[in-house]
Amino acid sequence: MAVPVAVLLLATLVFGLHPARALRDPAAYVDFPFYVGMFSHLGVLGWWTAAAAGLLAAFTLKEASEQRRMMLWAGLVSAMLAIDDLFMVHDNVMPAYLGVPELPVLAAIGLSGVAYLWRFRALHMQVAPVLLVVCLVLFASGIVVDLVRGSAQDEQGLGILFEDGFKLAGIGGWAAYHLLVARDFLRQRMSPQGDGAG
Incomplete structure (x- = not known):
């Protein structure tokens, strides 16, 4: 320590x-x-919850299993999103300190998430797929509000309320989804049938 x-x-x-x-x-x-910044902090905690669930499951599951690989990806992607949110990497650190524009960083983050979802699409369909879809719709809604709102400022703050509200709800769903998946995979491992499964 x-x-x-x-x-x-x-x-x-x-x-x-x-x-x-x-x-x-x-x-x-x-x-x-x-x-x-209270809700921003809660969002970061949500990302870390998903990351912890994924990494814990990854290091508990049997080696070389598809479930283990998915949980490792989930943990790493969620941790990356947590760090990005916590330190404002894509919208502050990269442009201001490293001279890297925001858009390519956002694209790289987005592609890593899409790659994770596509790579393990079969497993995603096994545990709470509706919850995952709801998360993605909420994230997409926040992005749409951000694009429509642009740099406009509204006195009541309704734009930021909807944008970040959708995002926070999506993060909460993402964390809940990965907790459910980790629980399900670990239960399978501990079951008598799971002991003999590869």
Whole structure:
């Protein structure tokens, strides 16, 4: 536990940051109310829930099984989405610090998700496929609202409410879906029939 903290503190010194900027809660550091970014935080927790479910199942299931590969992909894709959301990678870090435009990064993230869904489409149809479809519709709805809204600002904040509301609901469904899939796969492994299955 001490090693990650030491690495973090060293990184703050290398980049010339005061440790408080990296270690303190953002709302406390800038003296914002506790609820600032609350739903964004919940979204990140949703991504990490899906990632944890996928990776736990992947390291519990038998080696070289299709279920294990799917859960590993699920965990890695969800973790990537969590990191992207948490650190604003595609819309801040990549363009501002690395000079990489937002669109190619978004395309790469989207393609990785599509590849995951397509690669394991047969398994996706076995456990709660309707829930997965609902998640994808919610994500798509958020994207449509974002495209329609563009950079326009509305005083009531209805645009951002619908855009991020759809996104948060989609993340919640994504987390629930992967928890159900992980539970189902692990139950199969623990069943007497699953012991002899490849």
